[in-house]
Amino acid sequence: MLDTVVIPLLKIAVLVNAVLVAVTFLVLMERKVIAWAQSRLGPMRVGPYGILQAIADPIKLILKEDITPVKADRHVFTLAPIMSLVPALVVFAVVPFGPDPLYYIGDINVGLLFIISVTSIGVYGIILGGWASNSKYPLLASLRASAQLISYEIAVTMTLVSVILTTGTLSLVGIVEAQQESGIWFAFIQPVALVLIFIGGLAETNRAPFDLPEAETELTGGFHTEYSGMRFALFFLAEYANMIVISAIVVLMFFGGWLRPFPNIAFLGFLDLLPAWIWFVGKVFLFLYVFIWIRATLPRYRYDQLMSLGWKVLIPVAIGNLVVTGVFKVVF
Amino acid sequence: MTDDTKPGADAPGEAGGAVSEPAAGPAPDPPAAADAAPPKAAPPKPEPAAAARPKSEPAPPAKPAAAEAARQAPTAASAKPAAPEKPAKPAAAAKPAAAAKPRPKPKPKPPPEPPKGPPDPPPPEGMESPAAVAAVQEALPDAIEALSYWVGDWTLIVRRERLLDVLELLKTHEAAAFDYCSDVTATDWPPRERRFDLIYCLYSTRLRHRVRVKVRVGEDDAVESVTGLWPAANWLEREVFDQFGVNIVNHPDRRRILMPDEWQGHPQRKDYPLEGPGELLMENPQDWLRVRNLPDEAGTDREPGPDTEIE
Amino acid sequence: MTVPAPRVSTTQFDTNELVINMGPQHPSTHGVLRVVLRLDGERVLDADCVIGYIHRGVEKLCENRDWTHIVLLTDRMDYVAAATNNLGYVEAVEKLMQIEVPRRARYLRTVLAELQRIASHCLWLGTHAMDIGAMTVLLYAFRERELVLDLFEEFCGARLTYNSMRVGGLPLDVPPGWDRKVRSFCDLMEGKLDDYETLLTNNRIWLKRTRDVGVISAEEAIGLGLCGPPLRGSGVSRDLRKDEPNAAYEEFDFDIPLGTRGDTYDRYLIRMEEFRQSIRIVRQALDGLPEGPIMGKVPRLLKPPAGETYHAIESPKGELGYFLVSDGKSTNPYRFRVRPPSFCNLQGLKRLVRGHLVADVVALIGTIDIVLGEVDR
């Protein structure tokens, strides 16, 4: 009973809270990093160096009036943000933060597939949010978002297959262990796949330069134009949780998860003094930083350019990568 | 060309400033001007007419002005009886006296200034008109009502019926080549019979010179749209229609542009109340209702100014 | 609003056509412009601009103000290029009254106008880039614009609406040391321009978003009455600073950048080059700044002789024209008319956006660089 119910429930509670807190600080980090990139200071008023802004923001969102437009479909309007956030959190069930079973909730043998399939549910939140608002800009945005998500999902999944070919397992723990055995991060074995997944991940999380569904200068805020208060906060949480998910996947698959750099070189052993989960979280935040950095730098793609990039570049390259990987696998 | 008129305005002796660009402007000037020499005799004819106009005008204007003053007065007067009932709305407190006080003020408004017409001074004796103007004088002598020159700007005053002919010639003629319509605007001279001056500011991107074409139109005279020649005139003419109520016809999209579609009246007219119709209308709610119930003019029918409506 | 749509869909969403309102509350219509878009999917079939939301009747107001007071009102039209508006107006009055302006005043006016051009272009660059999604450029460009505003503040005490010119000259001379500050700003600005260009000019996404977007041929641009950078982007060499030089422009050496393709990218490059040319002009003007009075001989009470004139200058947005009529009797203009460049350029939007996507609409609104205060007046 303790092992099968209480401990996992405890772990879930801790993890969900950790993710939510991480998200609030991620928002602060984004504001700070972008501010520095733009020669500003960013939030400075709440707490020392604005650190408590991470708490003030959610409090503000929770306390704000939650408006439902008169013509909106009430139930769907409420359901959409939930449908958007839940898959983003569920994914963490199979993300291992360390080698020990203590650090993950479950390691299922189709872990990677599980992540792909659950994240594909997230699109409902966006579509339904846009539709239920009963407003034109959100509708356009949600159509954009769903087309974008579905297209890039294909590219990302195709690329994941080539990684799976290298590892021979779908279990995330297994993938990291495979990197430990080979003594090298897969980033060096599958560099093309890394780039593809990173680009696809940017697109799937609706981040710049692919932030078309919420391009505020075009669609006045995208699918959550009509949202406010807590329901908006849920969309917000979902977006940032998804960012963390994508970073986690990239780190697990290409950067050795919790492994230190060069896991098999003995004289770097002192690096193991840091606990495994710190390595993992550190790498994840490094990638989150890259996400933010890109947002501060690049302009936005246009919708048709985005689609043609997805279909005409990423997917063919992913297939090519898959074929090359397969050939190598057979030949060597 | 306009360039050589420039010095007068700004920097004497620096007329050749535009040398950086193809100096096509001044070059064709002398021959064209020579061509224009014979018809040069024409301007004197319209001159007296133009000169006579402003003189003859001062007389009639007095009447409408007086009429207007008279009209204003009744408004204020009619508003007064309404006042006792009104105070309830704006200032429920004990301010009926104070509320009534500001009203008399508009009455001793300074008497309307004597109205005037544009002077449109003719070019000085012996001055040669530029090639473009000369070309029009030669080709369409009957279309030109007058010719004016002032601080370096040439203005062709043309008959309303021949407006399009003149403009088309100006656009297509080799020596004119006015391919760019800088501005279309109007001026309102209420006492005059044809109260509006409609002004087209033209420019040639090739020869880099300017000319103004002016046409005098009455309140109900139809003016052909020039959007066919210069698509640029589209919005400019809409603005003239919106602000002055000049009856521009054959316009592809004749709607109000700056004012809301359901606006009554044309704000840039000289007889339009400066403070807008609002305050006058507020005086008497009945008037407000009446204006509200007027047929929606929305860019179709021109409405006389709101002041006449209120009365 | 009547939308000239033969078949406006009555259903809420139709597979064929969708009519959406962009503005007047939209983040990238630069104020209160409202564009009614008729869409097929995301493709724009037709666009109709609805303007007038901040129409204040400036022309009518000016007709009831003293000739001197009007300078103040011209500030409020193109409020990001107030000095240029002042310049156009005072020069028009000077032309009407045949007043000669001292050389030093003309030089300083040129400096002010060019600094204003830099400030206005900074604002354009920032918002244009922001519309296309490059948000950092916005902050960078505004950072430099602040410096220009500081310079103006030191000169006339105001940061936005300067009221910085008078008929016949300038209200006051520049403070001592001002020219040194302008010079150091010019040096700094040149470096910053390279920064902007690093972020944008060769950026692939920026190229994708602006190349071949909103292409317009020279003939069409002339016909539509475009002016300023949009016209020069199509390769028409028309810059009033060269063609009808005002202030002291004929004494300086500068180039007019011209585009070849007439697309958004060309217009972007032209404005980037205009930054540099402006800096060049400012430097020349400061180098040759003559000593002398800053006010010409002007009567205390301005009462131009009866007559009318049209005077146009090259504002950052294009041809800014003033058509003034004086009746010779009163101290007000009888007719005060502005030919607003933004208004005329905005007219071309309908033509530019046709066939493009919704995302391009914001890019195109950005590329024609409008200020609604000037469009609506």
Added chain:
Amino acid sequence: MAEALLFYTLAALILGLGVMVVSARSAVHSVLFLVVNFLLVAVLYVTLNAEFVAVIQVLVYAGGIVVLYLFVVMLVNLKKAPERFSDPRRLARSGLLLGGVVLALIVVVVSSSLRAGMASEGTLSGFGTPFTSGNTEQLGWVLYTSYLIPFELASMLLLVAMIGAIVLAKRHLGD
């Protein structure tokens, strides 16, 4: 005990949502119920030790096909016109009747086969490929060996369907 509880809960939800799918007035609500229905069916698969199928169910059905439905529903927005049942009572009656017949048939078949001994205990015989809980690898193996030709045919079918859908939905060819 827990297993039974789980099954009954799932079964009740699946059936209830099925009814909602069929009876919802708004097509979008229908689609929503369908998604949840499919997710629950996926959970049911997990209880039946078919993890791979469960994941595929979520990925392809819930994440793909139903999104397509949602797309189409939004494109041909049906909110305005409530559906007209041309003769609701007759149709409902015939539907219920037919449904009842089908149900009866199935019950008969199932119970008779159960009586024949299938339900008695465990595995029926040695044929086929026995599997354990983590069966993804085996499933893949079987798919690419014994069922290679059907698999290829299925992918062919998908390709054809894809081309067909594009041709059908594209407004003007060569647009």
Added chain:
Amino acid sequence: MLEITPLHYSLLSAALFMIGVIGVLVRRNVIIIFMSIELILNAVNINLVALSDQLQDLAGQVFVVFVIAVAAAEAAVGLGIIIAFYRNKETVNIDEIQIMRW
């Protein structure tokens, strides 16, 4: 009762199947009819997976994979037809879809 046998799954499957059939027969909206068909396919899949578990035979799961593939194909083509049809007739009511060509 507390022991879950294949019979339970079969009954669940049959009930879901019935719901699907009723949906097909009763509803007039083509899209909902399509969704009902998806329900029917799912009912079949439940049966297949349950029996696969019962018989310890992977063939059932393999068939489920095929069924899903076919369902995807069916949805793609069917919805393509609906879109094409809607564009011409502006309806998705099956009663109004009664001619083979227009």
